[in-house]
Amino acid sequence: MKKLFCLLVILITTQSFFAQLEKKPQKITQKGFAKVDFLSINMPETGIMNEPNMGFTGIHYNLLLNNFYTGLGIYGAVSGARGGFFTLGVNAGYKKFLSKKLFLDSGFHFGGGGGANAPDGGGAFILPHFNIGYEFRDFSLNAGWSYVNFFDNGLIKNHQLNFAVEIPLDYDYANYNNREKMYNIQHLKNSEWDTKAGKFSVMMHLNNLVTKGRSRNTLDPKYNLATIRLAGFEIASYFYKNWFAFIKVDGAFSGIPGGYMDVFFGSGYLLSFNRNRTNLLAKFGVGAGGGGGVDTKGGFLIYPDISIEQQIFKDAFISLNKGFVMSPNSDFYSESYGVGLKYYLEKDGIQSTKSNRESAKLKGLNIIVKQDLYFNAKRKENPTEDMHQISLQVNFDLTKNLYVAGQTSFANFGNAGAYAEGIVGFGLKSNLLLNNSTSFFVQTLAGAAGGGNISTGQGLIIKPSAGLDYTLSNTLKLRASGGYVKARAGELSSPFINLGINYTISFLKLK
Template identity: 65%
Template sequence: MKKFILVLVILVSNQFVTAQNEAYIPEKKTQKAFGEIDFMSINLPKLDPNMGFTGIHYNLFLNDWSYAGVGIYGAVSGNKGGFFTLGVNAGIKKYLSDKIFVDAGIHFGGGGGAAAPDGGGAFILPHVNLGYNFENFSVTSGWSYVNFFDGGEIKSHQLNFGLEFPLDFEYTDYESLERELNIYDLKESDWNTEASKLSVMLHVNTLKIKGDTKDTNGNKYNGETIGLAGFEVASYLDKNWFGFVKVDGAFKGIKSGYMDVFLGAGYQLSFNKNRTNILAKFGVGAGGGGGVDTKGGFLIYPDISIEQKIFEDLYLSVNKGFVMSPDSHFLTSSFGVGIKYYTHKNGIISDDIIFSEGKLKGLEFIIKQDMYFNAKRDTNPTENLHQISLQINLDIAKNFYLAGQTSFANFGNAGAYAEGIVGLGVKTNPIFNQTTTFFTQVLGGAAGGGNISTGEGLIIKPSLGAEYKLINGLSLRTALGYVKADGGELSSLFVNLGIKYNFSFLKMN
């Protein structure tokens, strides 16, 4: 009898431990998604030449035939350099055969700039395209229509051309945030795959204006320096090659409103036991605003950076390069410093690193609509300002997060106004049956355009708010806050309401 009881206890204990171990490894899931780069030539009113308008989009498949996501557009030809927009996408894809599909959707957003007749900035951009699948990408083309309907004069039918490529990602539920996972347990799970490398950098840059660069009134600059703040995200294709997206906005040096966005590739050389990196990068993109004449807005960005490890996954980065138009009509020498965070994610196999453990980190994407009460203008009458915003949060601990946000005006007679800000936030654990979370955050950075009184562009934006969980991964989010410009008259209370999408990814150490 004693032996029987002993065997029973051992079996029950073993089942309990096994169940605990199985429950300890969260399920690895895959979200189907795709990226898109598209282009169209928009007919502007009066005597302005057509504006070449190019966009970068990221869309999640909601099911087998529908998708939703976000996109940012910028002018790259014509005479509206500095014209930018941000918006949300929604559409359907229906395959007519294995290779051919129809794509019908709509983009809604806000933005403007470059003295364009954009009104309040709100616009719609529906499309109907025919697409063809190749092995690793798709091409699309078809009809599109753009209408800046909030007092704007831009209304145009045109052809559009696009390039799509799959960008699926792996994740697990957000509720697994900060869970530590043993490497030996991970080897017996679906996470036993090759890890992918990602970096995120917050930086400040200076653009020293050179050559015969002029402002939009035809006046030549005299060596002015534009101070920029922004971020860069890079995804590694292998040990050395990577692709990156870089976004910056001006906060001092000239009148507020300058912004640039680059998409590019680079090569990294590591030495000193991977503690020191040298990177060569080249990007193409769009830029302008703040009275700077970049013609159509198309810019190139060659750059060399050196990085030194300062703590675990954190590196100090110093870069030197150029931001310029191909014909040097706009020419600047760039110099900057930044803090870069590297991570290997969603796998435990690497050619150059031996991992000892994993931890699940959280990532949040928030689309929201802001309203600034009585937003002061430089010359126009004071009125409320509305803007569409995209905020991305990276959880650095269970109750603390880093935040980056970009926003573009869409109502309120300030179509060219935009923000690019970063900061820190603190949040509570979920309460009320795990449905409600409270948070507070302080963001700051560059803002300007649209006749909003932001001086040279530096703003600070504290807020507090709450989130309510609708389903796993999706929550309602609202906040109340205050925005203040340094050197400008903008000093307003604001409220916002939005939707948050969140998940966890496996970070290896």
């Protein structure tokens, strides 16, 4: 018995010793920048007499690869007569510095989208630009020529000036294959991870807009207290003590015809009490919204809000919110209320404001850009035909094989330019198989969809699928999948396939 006990002690001691010698994960820094741009598009003569220019503003994030860059961007109408016009696309470009501060920027954006009964055709468009810019200490400004063309049977084609502001925004990451590995905080002392952790929050929520006042639909009658039911997500980053910046995206799934969407970004302040178990937050955001028959005029909206959160376990909180979503002149006016599940995390550093952090774990993150093909997508009125869409999906790994996912998609071919989706769900994936090159997955997503004359009823869809990821490099995988999409109260019921690129990284999360 004594020999057995001694052997057990030796095994535990040896395991602990080798665990302490485990190689520290390499910390990799990716250079990048966020960009907000604006262009005023001269609209073609269609159903609106003397239609004003559509103010088109975009939010982008680009990775810097030496002087080249690539990334993603979402645009929305903020002035004119096309509130609810949204697009999603990919960026690529090149920067050439003429001096230490002065630079030329030539770039290209390809995407899909539309809305608000605009002549967007199938939704596919290109947006090249050629700008000159100046780099200041913490940001840069640039402006120049751009050209927009909705080339898949759309009528929106125009040359215009564009203006942009860019902010450097780098991030740290580790190899995706190290995900779910645990590290003792002391083990990471005096390493490249021994820096201040960044604080973030991610929230999935259900929201409601109770329309009031002069709020009308595009057929002119007032909404008369109609309630628009929304599902979406919010991501916040804390930049100074309890001050944070956020981006919030919602889509309607009930209450009105499918198609309403809004996107906000802004800032807020968090006040914590009750031993940090209860939070009170005040937020103010600006953004764009419309669609589904909601008349938001040019599309520019403001979003003041107050939320209260209560801890339910460790870093998870239940959130209740009350606020307003409205145009500045109250042409569209609604009271907002909802509930959400929020998760806080401190990442990419071991120096925490909380004294009880003893370990850290690498968590996996997938960012997937793909092109979908819906076969025979049922229309409300027009003849049924295939529909294509560009899609962005983000997966957060809960374990090595289980993940939660969020996805947004916009039509770009197939005569459905205003169609868009915002869906969430869960998936399961295998370990690497076939000579460590391929993993397989199944997932089910559900949420809001509508617009583009696609028959989605009030907007609720469910979308199961299965597919595979084939490894190309440490961070890139080729993705292919197929599945089925079904509208709960509409006639959309189609098989689909897609092909895309999966960008895979892991980040260090304090526990």
